[in-house]
Amino acid sequence: MSAxxxxxxxxxxAALGLGSLTAFAGTAHAEPVDYVRIxxxxxxxxQQSEGDHDEAYLKITDANGNQIKVWPGSAxxxxxxxxxxxxxxxxxxxxxxxxxxxxxxxxxxxxxDTTSGDDKLGATLVTGSEAGAEVQYRSxxxxxxxxxxxxxxxxI
Numbered sequence: 001m002s003a004x005x006x007x008x009x010x011x012x013x014a015a016l017g018l019g020s021l022t023a024f025a026g027t028a029h030a031e032p033v034d035y036v037r038i039x040x041x042x043x044x045x046x047q048q049s050e051g052d053h054d055e056a057y058l059k060i061t062d063a064n065g066n067q068i069k070v071w072p073g074s075a076x077x078x079x080x081x082x083x084x085x086x087x088x089x090x091x092x093x094x095x096x097x098x099x100x101x102x103x104x105x106x107x108x109x110x111x112x113d114t115t116s117g118d119d120k121l122g123a124t125l126v127t128g129s130e131a132g133a134e135v136q137y138r139s140x141x142x143x144x145x146x147x148x149x150x151x152x153x154x155x156i
Contacts (some may be wrong), residue, residue, distance in 0.1 A: 012051035017147040034155070036131040038097040038105065040071060041150040045080040049121060049145030056121065056147075058088065060096045060105050067108070068096045077112040080147075088151075098156065101128035109140045109147055114142035119143040131155050 040058070048054045055077035059067040065121040072078045078086055091097075092111025099105055108123040117120030130136060130153040 034101040034128075034152050035098055036101055036106065036128045037092075037156045038099070038107075038126055039152050039154055040097070041135060041152065043071075043080070043086050043088055043109070043150070044148040045082055045084045045145070046148065047144070047146040048080060048082050049111055049119060049143040051080050053084075054121065054145060056080040056086075057110050057112060058091065058149075059108050059110060060094070061108070062096045062105070063099070063103065070094045070096060070107075072095060088149075099128050101131060103128050104147065107138075107149065107151075109142075109145075109149070111143060118144075121145040125151060126151065126153065128153065152153050 038060075043056065043058070045054065045056075056079075057077045058071040059068055060066055060070050071088050073093070076139040080086065095107075099134035104125050104127040106125055107122055109121040111119040111121050113119060120142045122142040122145070124140060126136075132155065133153065135150055135152050138149045138151075140149055
């Protein structure tokens with residue numbers, strides 16, 4: 001729409017006292033949403049929660065509130081014991097790790113149990129506004145286990 005046409009519509013709306021037409025006269029612009037991706041790096045076990053080892057897996061809460069497993073990629077869980085360090089990079093292909101810069105997601109570490117409900121080993125909130133920062137380290141503690149999660153948030 002030309003500037004002349006827009007000015008004419010605004011003037012007509014003003015003359016008629018129809019303020020609502022001024023919104024019609026302008027051009028609608030949706031604010032672009034900037035997206036980022038959580039890049040999982042590594043998980044360090046400082047103290048396992050049970051017996052000889054934990055059977056760890058990581059879930060993320062998506063935009064709809066659903067918990068989606070993101071690590072390990074294809075296995076049900078990854079064995080973790082005190083002083084173990086595991087790469088999390090095989091979980092990075094999951095689309096649930098993408099979020100808007102103004103959004104947040106919860107990452108939750110779980111211990112798989114065959115005979116009872118899984119144990120929560122800790123959780124952390126990751127925000128899209130962390131994009132561009134250095135590697136983030138978050139302590140996760142629960143059910144007697146102590147872990148450190150390393151990740152970063154990158155622009156996409």
